[in-house]
Amino acid sequence: MTNKKGFLFMLTMLVLTGIQAFSQAGWNTPVPVDPNVRYGKLENGLTYYIRKNTEPKQRAEFYIAQNVGAILEEDSQNGLAHFLEHMAFNGTKNFPGKGIINYFETVGVKFGFNINAFTSVDETVYNLSDVPTTREGIIDSALLVLHDWSHFISLLPEEIESERGVIREEWRTGRNAERRMYKQLMPVMYKGSKYAERDVIGDINVINNFKHQELVDYYNKWYRPDLQSIVIVGDVDVDQVEAKIKSLFADIPAPVNPATRSFYELPDNDEPLVGVATDPEARNAIVYLYFKAPVTPKEAKTIGYLRTDMVRELISSMVSSRLNELVQKPNPPFVFGASGYFNLVRTKDAMAFYAALRPDNMIDGVKGLIRESERVKRFGFNASELDRAKSDYLRSLENQLKEKDKQKNEKYVWECVDHFLKGEPMPGIEF
CATH class of the missing domain: 3.30.830.10 (Metalloenzyme, LuxS/M16 peptidase-like)
Structure with a gap:
């Protein structure tokens, strides 16, 4: 380099x-925004995009993009951005336990394939994909999941403890040749930057021993509407979906004295x-x-x-x-x-x-x-x-x-x- x-x-x-x-x-x-996209921002800071598209018909994508990732972790939270992503599927306000997975699999939306997420150093993105739009109730449920992922992930102590083992196994099986070589190259590629210290999967000692409050603190500090965007694309009524977003997400408060979302330099x-x-x-x-x-x-x-x-x-x-x-x-x-x-x-x-x-x-x-x-x-x-x-x-x-x-x-x-x-x-x- x-x-x-x-x-x-x-x-x-x-x-x-x-x-x-x-x-x-x-x-x-x-540059103007594509006029086929309904683009706006709520009073609490949440951004939304809605686009009608009929490929495929009677299907839609429901995404929430978080402008935060592993780069924002403290050393005591190394790996918790990814851990939190897992917790989003282990209970929310309106979908306790495995409620999200259990409900959506009844309408053909499969966990790990259509229900998924990823965490990187700079962003975390969740999705419900290929969701049927044949019934208004399914659309409402998909929006409610995005609403809960925004501000109402439960983070119950027993679920956190249970998930430690899942992350440990992912940590173990994910250490393939490509990952191991990437880890070797990080200090060179990202020399002089915090990017050299964060590889998303994190520190296994942190995963095994972090206090529950560390995860709660990360969630409360960074998952907030001014750093979030809702994206819905598919065979939907744009006006109707926009009205639902404005109504449903209005109960999420705007952050008070929010922490600055820093962007870390990679030196020349x-x-x-x-x-x-x-x-x-x-x-x-x-x-x-x-x-x-x-x-x-x-x-x-x-x-x-x-x-x-x-x-x-x-x-x-x-x-x-x-x-x-x-x-x-x-x-x-x-x-x-x-x-x-x-x-x-x-x-x-x-x-x-x-x-x-x-x-x-x-x-x-x-x-x-x-x-x-x-x-x-x-x-x-x-x-x-x-x-x-x-x-x-x-x-x-x-x-x-x-x-x-x-x-x-x-x-x-x-x-x-x-x-x-x-x-x-x-x-x-x-x-």
């Missing part, structure tokens, strides 16, 4: 040569950071090369940001094409290669080059990937590469427009979640 401050700027300038300049004011224009580095992780059970050898870059703040994700995002997609496409062409040649340095621009942590993006190495010649594979990244950095791309990438990109957009009424619910769900958590634009494919 390295930080070359001029890297993405050089690529952008090389790719955009000849594109007509926009006025600065034009690039700073806010002048010299490359190099990490090597090995494990006897590893199935593949993969090399990653990251060029870090600061994220664009939410308020700066304007029309100009959309333009820059397109440039990044074109760059990734052209690099991936080059690496793929290299793989097709006799005696290639690696067996697979690709590139992408992605969010590394909430405060840092990265341009990534990665390749699957040949077991008999790993060093040449590493050299080959570095060589290709350096070639891009120094010389950019030629006109034919750019023309091909633009044609592919436009064709993709045109296909999305043509298929806009055939998109699955989940696609629109994640547009809303990313808009809430990261401020990613979601203007809609027509725009």
